[in-house]
Amino acid sequence: MTRELVRPRRKNPVLRTRLPTLPPGGRSRVALGLTAAAALGRFELQRCRDCQAVQYPPVEACSRCLSVRLRWESQSGEGLLLARTELAHSNDLFFRERLPWQLGMVRLDCGPTVVVHLHGDCAEAPTRVRVDARLDRSGQAVLFAFPATETPNMADDPQLREFTCDPRFRKVLVTDGRTPLGQAIAESLVKAGADLVWVGQAEPWKQFPGLDALRAMPQVSIVPLDLTDSASVRELAAEIGGRVDIVVNNAEVHRTHGISDRQGIETARLEMDVNYFGLLRLAQSFGPALRARAADGPLGAVAWVNLLSIYALSNFPPHGTFSASKAAALSLSQCLRAEMRPAGVRVVNLFPGPIDDEWNQTVLPPKVSPAVLARALTAALKSGVEDVFPGDVAQEWLERWRDNPKALERELAG
């Protein structure tokens, strides 16, 4: 049984901070289908539309009937562990540093037999297990087998932790604590066991409800941070950048205008200044420190979370300039993801539908509550997914967008 994670001892400062290594990251274009699903927290395999066979590994044609009519389909992952082995030697740098490593072979109920990374709580073969696709530190999907039923401290399995970004015992920066969402995120991280949550506050003279309650939490530390001010971002990075394990960029400006109902560009510029340039400033200041500490012991830097919006995918004209700023942020987050990948630091994007906040006052429900969104964020870190679409609206729009982006564009235009 997995032992509960205990707070690791402080690091020995005379020892060098090691450089991050990555598991093999090369994949064929077809195999990236597995990654695309895993990024959303889904386990999908190819099914042949002619002979109905499910296959693994992903290839261009059906390995049974050679049909090219293949479709990615969600799988339950249930199967039988046929054999297990312990890897004791590897010339691959990533695994070499993590030996011994548990591997297994599972015959999935849906057909194929697959090689998996094995959770330490799986019983001896033969035994029932549940296989899931998880992103590794290279950002690529691999198969990971869990015990069929929940075990105590399951998330603390050392091998599983190589795939997740659990905030437990970690130190987190939340960039804006003035909103109910920022406060809910900080609370959720504290509940998830974060050691320390720095919460940014811009324009400290403006009094917002809830900040005092936040300040009263012993794990929370309010720090000055204004994403429109490069000097402020640099200053904070200089003070705490070398200590932050997870950055949560939730600062945003949201105004409800299209092109024609607001004269001039000042409101749109403010949205861009926070939602896009703010991310750029933050990434330039905190990115290097995170990358440098990605292999800093069992609690190294692991993740970067961006609050985007479902409107980043397709413009919602009544909130048109906001949508555009979030689309810009989405694009930049892809650049950030590429730049963080060599260190294995995961970039997680949240794409909520309308949040139940001040600026969506006149938007009809359903709206995602700050508390639900905050829990989705923490859950994403614990499971290690990249793209999160929390709430019913976001889920529905995601499916519509994947199905036909042009149709969604027309639907959103009303």
Next chain:
Amino acid sequence: MHDAVFTEGSTPATAAGGANLLLQLAGELATGRIRVVDLTQTLAPEFPQISLPPEMGQCWPFRIEEVSRYDERGPGWYWNNFSCGEHTGTHFDAPIHWVSGRDLPRNATDTIPPEDLIGLACVIDCSAEAAADADFLLTRAFIESWESVHGRIPPRAWVLMRTDWSKRTDPVAYQNYDETGQHTPGPDAEAVRFLVEERQVIGFGSESIGTDAGQAQYQRPPFPCHYYMHGAGRYGLQCLANLDQLPPTGAMLICPPLKIRDGSGSPLRVLALVPSGVSPTAGCSAG
């Protein structure tokens, strides 16, 4: 009026002595007999800016981005780009800033008569009152009582309200917000009308973030200092500093805003020429 600029013992200006006067001024500046006091806050990102309700358009705070600093972006030179609103930091308000002054002639930063930008200053010390009450309002009676000590405010003088607000270096204390808004001192409507109509002042200056009090939207009319001053073609200065280094009368203010076409105001450097022998506490009559 000129007498007030010079200390006792200085050679008085002669009728033909404009050039001599400037030579003499240069000499006095060189010897330090006339001091230059900087009344300007440093432009920095952390200096608070005026905040309006979030659905309204906002004035930019001061922001600065490095272009190059003897590096690969420009090997031999250092320079920055900065951005700010017309009403950021220590700044000048032109009459066109307010709706009451929008149709006046020469009402914008590029058209204001340049001779209006240098003038005598009367400094009314309200620091004790502002310390006791952040919402302190300067009244006509308070001004008249000041005049009974320091003499009548001369025409075309600046009136500066000293509150020592600029000594609040913590932005939270400087802005002084609570749930009902900002609490900073300023003049009441009657005082402003008195200064404009009966004293013909050229403008009004304050140390806080507006020439009006923090709660001035509840006055009648709202924001009376903006309304009456700019409606009469007069000017405003705000976020001033170091007013405690000025004598009640006798200092000369130099406050030209940037020449922005059709500008409503501008950040600026405000300097005061202060003759020696005129201490902040002693003062001298300008009348």
